[in-house]
Amino acid sequence: MTLVLSAATPGFVVQAADRLLTKAINNKPRPFDPVANKTIVYRATDALVSLSYSGVAYVKSQPTDEWLAELLWGAPIARGPDGNGSVAFGVAARPNAWTIDTAIRALRRAIDGLPQSWINKGGLLITVAGWRQDRPVRPFLVDIKRAAQAPRCVIRGTSRRSTRQRNFPLTQIGAGIPWATVKGAFDRFRPSNTLLMEDAEATFVELIRGASRKHLTVGPHVLTIAIPAPGFGPAVGRFHPAKPHRVRVVSARKALTVAVAHTPWILASGQYHSPQVAVGNTELNLDGMPFVFEAPPGEGGLAALAFPIKRPNP
Secondary structure, three states: EEEEEEEEEEOOEEEEOOOOOOEOOEEEEEEEOOOOOOOEEEOOOEEEEEEEEEEEEEEEEEHHHHHHHHHHOOOOOOOOOOOEOOOOOEEOOOOOOHHHHHHHHEEEEEHHHHHHHHHOOEEEEEEEEEEOOOOOOEEEEEEEEOOOOOOOOOOEOOOOOOOOOOOEEEEEEEEOOOHHHHHHHHHHHHOOOOOHHHHHHHHHHHHHHHOOOOOOOOOOEEEEEEEEEEOOEEEEEEEOOOOOOOEEEEEEOEEEEEEEEEOOEEEEEEEEEEEEEEEOEEEEEEEEEEEEEEOOOOOOOOHHHHHEEOOOOO
């Protein structure tokens, strides 16, 4: 289980998800795959979205995030020579050229096609949040939910025409926290009637971290994707650990222990990036839409670093 919070406003879209995976041991949830990734930044032909899931950690023999990434990419994504962990990145023409509506339909068909016995292990729920490049451009949220025991998906989301009537639609999937708690966390912004993208992001991190203290299935380390309206700056990804994540880097000359961030999947028409451990910011052009993933600066002469995350066996 996990917790994913998403919001769409006339000025920005924000999605936040914890990174903890759990499995039942003696009928109690226990941490599993603590560096798991649950988020994909996806550039469709007519949209830029963040997509996060909750539910079963594996689909058959694949981590669920990798299964979703390969579905959206349109072909298997190569793994390293040891067969453990995906390659850091690839530069190639994407096998498909889907609109976001086509991608959502493909996700629904694929999830509907999963065996009931597999879905019964925890369901599979996805929130897609981002911007459509319609005229005018517009933000949107879509939930694709197939709960345990359910034979088919249910899709719910904001209107295809506009979110302005609702002004600030919110969704949550996963462990869940009371809506009064979610809405109450934003009350401090009501007197000024001003909510910045960074405010919404920080509030989601606070909510997820608070939920982690009450739910064993929610972790305190949070990955956020914030997407402003097109033309108002780059989309930004950030990793918010409850405490610094550090790795030891050894070269022929010296060894360093440096703070790192964990990145999401990133898919565009001519490139894919699997989840990585990163030092230093990454700046990408996703088919004309800029994306920046912010990571801790290098230390001790190390300017930047990125390497793919290895995953445990199913």
